Amino acid sequence: MVFDADDDRALVARAAAGDESAFRLIVERHESAVARTVTAMLGPGDEADDVGQETFVRLFRALPNFRGDAQLRTYLTRIAVNLSCDALERRKRRSRWVRLFGGDSDPPLATHEDAGAARIIERDERNAAVLRAVQSLDAKYQAVVVLRMLEERSTNDVAELLGVPPGTVMSRLKRALEKLAAILGPEWKS
């Protein structure tokens, strides 16, 4: 869905002045874009919900830095990506502690309740292995994998979202795919 940038600017101005209905309208308009980015990076759940809420709250804290000419959606996506990267770093630190004290280091992954058929189980296992491999990457690599491969954004678009040069995006993607191939080598063959 395409929204009028002028409408967005007017809503932001109203919300910045304390109009809660304008804030709610902004959330309703852009929830989908934020949800897609955040859940692609973190998976669905409370953590993603928390990052989603914080994305909209941060928008208003960062308003002095918001250039009126930029699309609000792009700006929100940038905040969402940064907060998701922070959450991934925290998750990694937590899992390091859990490993240190002998707990289960694998993050919980979504499962199918009706996964009766062998084909579905096989696909689920493969997807779980892929997700574990992706989650083992540093946040900066995960962000590039999600934005380039899943959201199919252009290199320049990803560079703008992450605040890095396009060359860095390309090198990070290459490095991420090499790492994934190394981790998943046996999985691909099976």
Place this chain on the structure above:
Amino acid sequence: MNERDEQIIRDALAERRRDHFAEGFSDRAATRWRNDRSTDALMARQFRRLATVAAAAMVLLAVYNVRHRRGEEGQSVAAAIFGITPRTTPTMTIEEIYGLGALGGGG
């Protein structure tokens, strides 16, 4: 990594992606936004910012003090960190204290 492998990664990531957060998201976000705009939250944020700057300034000052420690005057590292300067007591004689030198001149 070939096309097929990249597609497998795409599929795995796409499976966990959602178009919406759980129901009531806008209510939760609005509540958080309201709380964030409260005076208490604003003050807490300002305090955190100030406290960070103050802590950084203290560390810089401590480093400066340690680098300029007056070791020959007996200033310890701990004293230097807190900026405690060594006290140098002036040497005086009893006559000087009671001003006897001045009195004895006439007699």
